[in-house]
Amino acid sequence: MMEKIFSSYRLGNLDLKNRFLMAPMTRSRASQPGDVPNALMAEYYAQRASAGIIITEATQVSMQGMGYAKTPGIYSQEQIEGWKLTTGAVHQAGSKIFLQLWHVGRVSSAKVNGLQPIAPSAITAKETSVYIFDGAPSGDATFVPVDEPREMTREDIATVVAEFVQGAKMP
Numbered sequence: 001m002m003e004k005i006f007s008s009y010r011l012g013n014l015d016l017k018n019r020f021l022m023a024p025m026t027r028s029r030a031s032q033p034g035d036v037p038n039a040l041m042a043e044y045y046a047q048r049a050s051a052g053i054i055i056t057e058a059t060q061v062s063m064q065g066m067g068y069a070k071t072p073g074i075y076s077q078e079q080i081e082g083w084k085l086t087t088g089a090v091h092q093a094g095s096k097i098f099l100q101l102w103h104v105g106r107v108s109s110a111k112v113n114g115l116q117p118i119a120p121s122a123i124t125a126k127e128t129s130v131y132i133f134d135g136a137p138s139g140d141a142t143f144v145p146v147d148e149p150r151e152m153t154r155e156d157i158a159t160v161v162a163e164f165v166q167g168a169k170m171p
């Protein structure tokens with residue numbers, strides 16, 4: 001039984017060297033400004049490439065979709081180039097990697113990105129905080145309560161759908 005997890009697996013059109021999957025975990029290590037994936041992140045993922053497949057930390061499809069400090073994006077050319085460091089390192093180490101696309105909806109604060117969060121309804125998430133770096137001299141991050149979101153319009157919904165499509169298509 002134990003051997004099975006070490007055996008290869010065909011996932012769609014991908015050959016995985018084993019059946020271990022690394023779950024997505026937010027690390028808040030993207031370079032600033034621009035929330036750009038960097039060499040440290042590539043090293044981190046390559047170190048874990050003994051898994052058959054890795055799912056990256058959640059990655060915002062737009063600035064509006066960001067809810068946590070220093071999470072990476074997949075909507076600017078710089079971010080795409082940054083992700084190539086990680087995909088290249090992981091492929092070289094013999095593993096496969098999927099990117100987790102996210103939009104945090106109402107779980108955000110204007111302190112994260114300067115934008116009022118958007119959500120299906122203008123209802124604030126109760127007892128929910130987000131993690132921000134507010135420039136404290138110690139460099140430490142703090143948690144702040146989320147802001148009341150703005151109710152999304154039909155155009156907002158179409159925009160977010162298009163952002164996910166664009167994120168999925170990014171080379």
Ligand SMILES: Cc1cc2nc3c(=O)[nH]c(=O)nc-3n(C[C@H](O)[C@H](O)[C@H](O)COP(=O)(O)O)c2cc1C
Nearest residue numbers: 022023024025026027055056057058059071100102
């Ligand atoms: C530090 C940390 C960061 C996480 N970040 C994400 C994330 O970015 N996306 C996600 O879907 N889940 C995230 N998770 C959830 C983990 O993927 C989840 O804990 C893992 O799948 C194990 O599942 P379990 O907690 O139900 O056992 C995170 C968990 C931890 C501990």
